[in-house]
Amino acid sequence: MSGSLDVARIKKDFPILDRVTHDHRLVYLDSANSSQKPRAVIEAMEHFTEHSYANIHRAVYEIAEEATAAYEGGREAMRRFINAPSSREVIFTKNATEAINLVAYSWARHNLGEGDAILLTEMEHHANFVPWLVLREEKGVELRFIGLTEGGQLDLTDLDRLIDGVSLVAVAGISNVLGTINPVRQLADAAHDAGALLLVDGAQYTPHMATDVQALGCDFYAWTGHKMLGPSGIGGLWAREELLDAMPAFLTGGEMIRDVRLDGWTPNELPWKFEAGTPPIVEAVGLRAAVEYLEGLGMDAVREHDVELTGYALRTLTERHGDKITIHGPSEPAARGGVISFVYENVHPHDLSQVLDQSGVCVRAGHHCAKPLMRRLGVGATARASVYVYNDEADVDALNESLDEADRLFAI
Amino acid sequence: MPGLEDLYREIILDHYRNPRNRGELDAPPALRVEGFNPLCGDEVVVYLDVADDGSVNDIKISGQGCSISQSSASMMSSAVKGKSAEEARALIRAFKAMMSIHEQRLDGSEEEDPIQAEPDVKLGDLEALQGVVKFPVRIKCATLSWNTLAQGLDEAAADAPTA
Incomplete structure (x- = not known):
């Protein structure tokens, strides 16, 4: 295989890929849902837990200092990975959803009300819909939506009118259903020209693209660890320091305060002002190992691999299944991430997923937490195969073969 | 394969490919009841023409979903059409017992409040859906239309003229 990544070697780094399911090797094609973890991540978390675990920023004994350094090391790794100017701007949350809620509850509730507007897109994940729907209910903020073209791209023909007067634009870097890579820089410039801020939901972007929040030109950037080879339970928000300084605290309690008195409290400085309670300490250690693993592969090579393998999948799925398969999203691999949503004639996505499972092939079926997009596409559910660094052409071949099985089983 | x-028995696939009682009834006078599975997006709409004595004169099914939810709805409609309210409710109890006895085993709570099976009720073709219990996440697909029917019968009973 001509490839930018040595996938045969990479597969050996992921212990779960050795397991057998229903008498078949595991063919994991659901990384857009959650990625698998390399041994380096598993061992880093285990080693830390066995040798240095303690709570952070509280105690003066040796292992507590080691734990604090390890946790902050995770933050520094993530700062580097998204090219944030300062680690003071890198807030840990439990996932991207919480990061977007942080912006909705802190920045938006503090700054927006009736007469203000937010611009979203029709392809957002529920995580970048529901916090704003709630805000509309509570504060009377207007919501506007960028529609889609037939090819699964954002329809920007009416952008000037839509963006006029909005205070915030919130958009996915990459669609979790269509795979569409959105023109974040263009939207950032348009938002800033209109006097608005730009929030990017980077849950699908950061695992697959070299991420540079400064080059993207965004103001808020949400990401999650579990889709980028890291553990579940840790994600984060990046925002410019002056924005974070002016924002009120979101979750409150221990760690996020400098002083508590009977008559009031004073928040801690950044980034801890937004990290209430004991944070995901072991997870930060795992996240650092994940970042270092991806840096070792090189994010440009990861992206190149995505394009090659997605291109192979689009080509072979179409050649082999013809009119029976309908693939949603951009047809050009260079315009999309490693996500392929499709509908198979006469086989409901749940049934498809169930039949594929018998061959060890894991794909997601359902609405992918994007029901407005499902309605726009006119489908109740799709099947979704998504690739990552440990997938190769043999995995795509296994998908193709198991689709034939499903077709035979459900043939009319 | x-x-x-056990899951995709031929009779299930037959009901999926050729659903019985597919369509709509004018509502009102018919009752229209929707059931959703919010996790997977399956939806079933049950139209019921219920006589004053509670019997199911006619039933139609619309909606969309997987083979299990749609075939279960189709089989349900065939099983309850023309039945009295008591017979329909007994079928619902029997079908849910077939599903939930196994659900309780999966929960490990078998001893507590077991649902009584209906020894006198013949499930017939519906027994083909028994294999679903080996695939726990699909049980809610199979029970979706039955829960929707139960809701419809409750609404019909509440609306019925008091004798």
Whole structure:
């Protein structure tokens, strides 16, 4: 295989890929849902837990200092990975959803009300819909939506009118259903020209693209660890320091305060002002190992691999299944991430997923937490195969073969 | 294919490909009841023409979903059409017992409040859906239309003229 990544070697780094399911090797094609973890991540978390675990920023004994350094090391790794100017701007949350809620509850509730507007897109994940729907209910903020073209791209023909007067634009870097890579820089410039801020939901972007929040030109950037080879339970928000300084605290309690008195409290400085309670300490250690693993592969090579393998999948799925398969999203691999949503004639996505499972092939079926997009596409559910660094052409071949099985089983 | 023959029995696939009582009734006078599975997006709409004595004169099914939810709805409609309210409710109890006895085993709570099976009720073709219990996440697909029917019968009873 001509490839930018040595996938045969990479597969050996992921212990779960050795397991057998229903008498078949595991063919994991659901990384857009959650990625698998390399041994380096598993061992880093285990080693830390066995040798240095303690709570952070509280105690003066040796292992507590080691734990604090390890946790902050995770933050520094993530700062580097998204090219944030300062680690003071890198807030840990439990996932991207919480990061977007942080912006909705802190920045938006503090700054927006009736007469203000937010611009979203029709392809957002529920995580970048529901916090704003709630805000509309509570504060009377207007919501506007960028529609889609037939090819699964954002329809920007009416952008000037839509963006006029909005205070915030919130958009996915990459669609979790269509795979569409959105023109974040263009939207950032348009938002800033209109006097608005730009929030990017980077849950699908950061695992697959070299991420540079400064080059993207965004103001808020949400990401999650579990889709980028890291553990579940840790994600984060990046925002410019002056924005974070002016924002009120979101979750409150221990760690996020400098002083508590009977008559009031004073928040801690950044980034801890937004990290209430004991944070995901072991997870930060795992996240650092994940970042270092991806840096070792090189994010440009990861992206190149995505394009090659997605291109192979689009080509072979179409050649082999013809009119029976309908693939949603951009047809050009260079315009999309490693996500392929499709509908198979006469086989409901749940049934498809169930039949594929018998061959060890894991794909997601359902609405992918994007029901407005499902309605726009006119489908109740799709099947979704998504690739990552440990997938190769043999995995795509296994998908193709198991689709034939499903077709035979459900043939009319 | 191996492992799946318990789930995708031929009679289930037949009801999926050729759903019985597919369509709509004018509502009102018919009752229209919607059931959703919010996790997977399956939806079933049950139209019921219920006589004053509670019997199911006619039933139609619309909606969309997987083979299990749609075939279960189709089989349900065939089983309850023309039945009295008591017979329909007994079928619902019997079907849910077939599903939930196994659900309780999965929960490990078998001893507590077991649902009584209906020994006098013949499930017939519906027994083909028994294989679903080996695939726990699909049980809610199979029970969706039955829960919707139960809701419809409750609404019909509440609306019925008091004798």
